[in-house]
Amino acid sequence: MIKSVSLLLVIVLAASALIQVDTKRSRYIDEFGRERIFHGINAAPWYPDPEGFDPNMSLSDVDADNLRSWGFNVVRLGMMWPGVEPERKQYNYTYLATMKKIVDNLYSRGIYTILDMHQDDFNRRYCGEGVPDWATVPGEYTLPFPLPIAAEMQTDPVTNYPNITQCLERNFAEYYFANQVADAFENLYKNVGGIQDDFIEFWGVVSAYFNGTEGVLGYELINEPFMGDYIYNPSVLYPEYTDVNFLMPMYEKIHQKIRMNDDTKIIFFEKAVLPAASGFRGGPGGPDYNDRQAFAYHIYCGPTSRDGTPSWLNECEALDGFFYDEIDIDLNRTKLAGFMTEFGAVPDNATSMDSIRYLMEAADARAQSWAYWQLKYYNDITTAGSGESLYDTEGKIEPRKLRELTRTFAPAVQGQVENIHFDSSTGIFSLQFLSNGNITRPTEIYLNEDIYYPKGFTVDVKPGGIVKSEGRNRIQLMMRTSERVLVRISPNL
Structure with missing residues (x-):
């Protein structure tokens, strides 16, 4: 299920970057702020x-x-x-x-x-x-x-x-x-x-x-x-x-x-x-x-x-x-x-x-x-x-x-993680984060299609929409604005 449209597809994999720590949140960040x-x-x-x-x-x-x-x-x-x-x-x-x-x-x-x-x-x-x-x-x-x-x-x-x-x-x-x-x-x-x-x-x-x-x-x-x-x-x-x-x-x-x-x-x-x-x-x-x-x-x-x-x-x-x-x-x-x-x-x-x-x-x-x-x-x-x-x-x-x-x-x-959950018995994944529209690189999500999603998967993003990247096992989201984002991925039955 694909919903519209405040997300921009980024097909190429983002380059690896220097990793350090955000001292305010004690989280690892790259040079782009993700x-x-x-x-x-x-x-x-x-x-x-x-x-x-x-x-x-x-x-x-x-x-x-x-x-x-x-x-x-x-x-x-x-x-x-x-x-x-x-x-x-x-x-x-x-x-x-x-x-x-x-x-x-x-x-x-x-x-x-x-x-x-x-x-x-x-x-x-x-x-x-x-x-x-x-x-x-x-x-x-x-x-x-x-x-x-x-x-x-x-x-x-x-x-x-x-x-x-x-x-x-x-x-x-x-x-x-x-x-x-x-x-x-x-x-x-x-x-x-x-x-x-x-x-x-x-x-x-x-x-x-x-x-x-x-x-x-x-x-x-x-x-x-x-x-x-x-x-x-x-x-x-x-x-x-x-x-x-x-x-x-x-x-x-x-x-x-x-x-x-x-x-x-x-x-x-x-x-x-x-x-x-x-x-x-x-x-x-x-x-x-x-x-x-x-x-x-x-x-x-x-x-x-x-x-x-x-x-x-x-x-x-x-x-x-x-x-x-x-x-x-x-x-x-x-x-x-x-x-x-x-x-x-x-x-x-x-x-x-x-x-x-x-x-x-x-x-x-x-x-x-x-x-x-x-x-x-x-x-x-x-x-x-x-x-x-x-x-x-x-x-x-x-x-x-x-x-x-x-x-x-x-x-x-692309912002601050608020909640992550993955159920390995069902393959359902959820991510909630506060997006930062000033960050110029996308959110990246890994998912093993052979093991958890052999019949494909459905991605819901609120607000906005998502497009699957061309790389197998990986999708990318690019938010244009700063807002609370909820992503849910579930296997097709």
Whole structure:
């Protein structure tokens, strides 16, 4: 159903643009003033293969085309410290060039990249990854790994790595509480042996290399930082302690280093992994940088089975609701934009789909952006296996998961978003926004025609009319005036 006529068809896809933050509304905006929303996916920890296609390892032209067809407009890409600096002060520019090739390839399809210094459990010596071996030195008085949570593991005499089979006997999250892991984080925070200085310089090298790379949305400073050595420094158990005393001072130094090279991109930062609101009162750049810094957060359900399926769905959703309430507190207090840079990590079953749908609907209600964990397995020893990815063990797309993630949404809005809702059971989408006639680029809406609208769709716009663009899976609206607009899209039956 097409109604007339205060809308102007814009057939060509709008050009990608520099993204920053509207400090009055804490929303992402592009250089044209449109509010921007991101739906995306993770590709970490180790760098993907940029050539060909592999259901476990690639992030190539084929993958980028798929991501665009599914409506994803951001990838959170692991930017690994051991990849950049395998030996102290020796930087691997071949690795950086490979990562830039991936970033540029994604951007050619209109997909932005968040460069994420990814870690889980700090280092391979602790059944994890993230920090180079040379920066991982156990304290003199620490217990053998993984005491006190499990008996000591035998390690390779050359690498000091524990046997991978032994590692996988436990959920990786348990190893954070091993004394050596907790101590390693506290050593980083306290700059023992100068390793924090090295970490800051890592970000200096990365930001210098990617300065001017249009496809980089921003830099995420460290993934899921642990609280610190809770055995010898129990103060870290208080929810705000690590954020205030360890993380923010380190983040401020990294901010200064990055801003020497790149003063335009967004710096994303996380709180310590604790089930409570953070201790942050603002971002590492202070209020002057609120248009270029954002609070990154993760929400995961618990408890789950070993493959990630929620054990009790109602309890899972209640817990996720509590976590989102805590995030709301953080965002309101800091006056920063937010981004759910991880959630999901679930297999392709009905209970798991209910759980991620709950979080995506909660994100819609807040006009929040998100990135699902994750696209492929990428040999991540801290994940439950290929069940977390979009591909099954036979290399086939997991259909229920793709259906939930390829949601109808508005990546760019010509004005201020007031309300978003998408019902994945019916395909009905609604968007309410205050249009701004002074913005010269259109609202863009993504919709997956094959999955949700195989018989076509009906678009209603009040006031005015709409014309479908020529691009498949995408429509565009251009308002001539400033007014409240309601868009409704429904499948033809």
